Amino acid sequence: MFQPIDNFEENNEEQEPNFEQDETHKPLLLIRSSLNAEPNISYASELEIDGENEGVKLPSEFLDKEQKEIYLENKRLDGLNKLTSEHQDFQLDILNKEQKSRNKLKAQYNKQIGKIKYLEDHSAHKHQQRQVLVSKAFRKQEMKLKYAIKKKKGDLRVTIDDSVEGLMYGGGQRLYQVSWKGRPQPVEVRIDECRDIKDKLIRGDYWLKVVIKDRIGGAILSFNKCIQEWRNMTDPLFHDGKHASKSMKFLTTLLVLAPSEIAITPTMVYCFQLLDSLGAVVGEGYFPLINNCFELVEGKFKVPILRNSIRSSIDKFSDLEALYRRNIDEWLCNLYFQTHKQIPLLKGEKQVIVHLMTTQDLQEEYEYDGAILKEYEELLTPEQFEEHKFSVVKTGFLTTPRNKLSYLMAEIMIELGFKTFKHLQIYVTFLLLIACIWSSRYIHYGGEWLYLKAIRYPVTVFKALAFTLDMEYPNQLTLSQEIGAILTGQAFCILWFIFFSLVAFGTLLVVGRFPAIGFRIIQCWGIITVIDPIITLIECIIRGFVYDFWDGDSFRLYNYFETWEGNGVIGIMMTLFLYAGMMGIASFCFYNYFLYVHMNGRLLDIYMRINGPEESFFIPHDGEISKRYLDWICYKARNYRSINGDSRKIAISTFDFTDSYDSKYNMHAQHVSVYNVANDRSRTLYRHFVVLPDGAICELSQIEKRQNNKKFSDVLKGY
Structure with a gap:
């Protein structure tokens, strides 16, 4: 039968399935648990985080007003600090990158500079090497040119002019000047006036003549004149012979010929002669041809003119000065003149100047149309007369020992006659030198023989040969005796030279003159005395090889040390030292003789004249x-x-x-x-x-x- 519904539901109630036991329903269980669980999401905090990330400030519902303000201020400060730190980091990053770039550029710059410097050094070194090679080749060719010109009796002088830029071989212009031995130098001589003649000369016409002599009172130097423009005499000038006629104004420019630079000697002088209408010399004066730099004198000068012609016995400037020092009446007047060198060319000749440039050679030619005389002013004021000097010293220059030695050697060569090989004087000199060598051998060994006799030492052989003395004695002397024997020979030669010099000096003091041939003999003897050790050494070597005799003076100390010490090197050194000392003593004696005694001291007189200042001379006042x-x-x-x-x-x-x-x-x-x-x-x-x-x-x-x-x-x- 039908049952009620309620009962039906109760009876028909079904039980829920158990998902926990069934694995297939486990995902459902997870969903259920998640739905039943309370939510843990904080939307406010997440919103604040998102707002901060997006830069949006959101108020909190959970804070009061004061706390909110503090909170917002802190957030603002935090944001500013963060922005500042980010900006600093950004700037530091830029600076680091900039520094790295600078370091990189500096490294590259240094690298480039190193490369450039290396290239410059390398190229400069190569250029220097090339310049050295070019300079050597140029000097070699220049020396060949000098030698070729010297063979032609010429002299090539090279000077540097640094004022010209862009030139080769040292950056300066090389100026070449050639002077030939037989070619004279033209000199322009301006004759201004003779002051204070007054009544010292009689009424009449007078000429002034300028010549060049080899020395005071010597021979006149003459040349073959090619043209008529070279004249050495003024036009006649009338003088009335009254005491009121104070001066003779010639106002004439003369052109005279002087020897070439390589033929000129320090003894050469200008000779000024005042001639009357009969051609007689009524006044004469001498002036040096060169200055202290051994160059032709140039400038304004004055020279004392003495009465009449100078005696031939006077051959020094000091003798001329002594004349009017003792008696002023020997003085006639003071001559004022000027000298200037002319271009050493004849009319129609060309002067060539070559400039050696870095890229090309420039050649300039100038044709000489004749001497161009300078224009001179007439002397009127005292200041103009004061500009004329008697001294020939070139200011701003000092005479070096090299100049002095050159001067001395030049005088010795002149006195010996070696300047003129075609003259008889040089052959007489050779004969005198040979005679002095021959006689010096006898005096040398004669002095040694006297020394050995003085110390009572036996001489086994002593005989005269054709050219020397043959002397032998045993090798049993002590060291001091051996040294004495070696030195005695040349010492005797020096004593004889001193004796001859004293004889010449005494004769000059007493008589005032000494024969020229006597001076020449003493000079040759002095030269042989200086080189006596060299002559002795040559003689000992010849005797050693020819006669097998090795006990000469030059080998005695060697034999002594070889015998007693087994080493003769010390003997050789001692011999050379002794010879050098004796040659020095002989040279000192010869130097003083040649300076103060030879030819009456003419060498020293010329040297003092061309090197003396104005204050060291006595010049009479005008009037x-x-x-x-x-x-x-x-x-x-x-x-x-x-x-x-x-x-x-x-x-x-x-x-x-x-x-x-x-x-x-x-x-x-x-x-x-x-x-x-x-x-x-x-x-x-x-x-x-x-x-x-x-x-x-x-x-x-x-x-x-x-x-x-x-x-x-x-x-x-x-x-």
């Missing part, structure tokens, strides 16, 4: 007179009476010069005036003189009297 001449003027004035009854009176004034700062300074001067006194007792000045503190007496002109109220203050200038 200077002697005391005897002044006495004669005063004597004539006292006895003078004219046809009108005029007379002359003499007035003497004395002036004292003192210094307020120096009590010892006290100088005196006198002024002597000669007046014409007329009948009305009026006076006019006739002549007047001044006696300077140094004793010189000078005559003043009438113009100087009128222009100077102090009479002679200009003359006393400098005292």
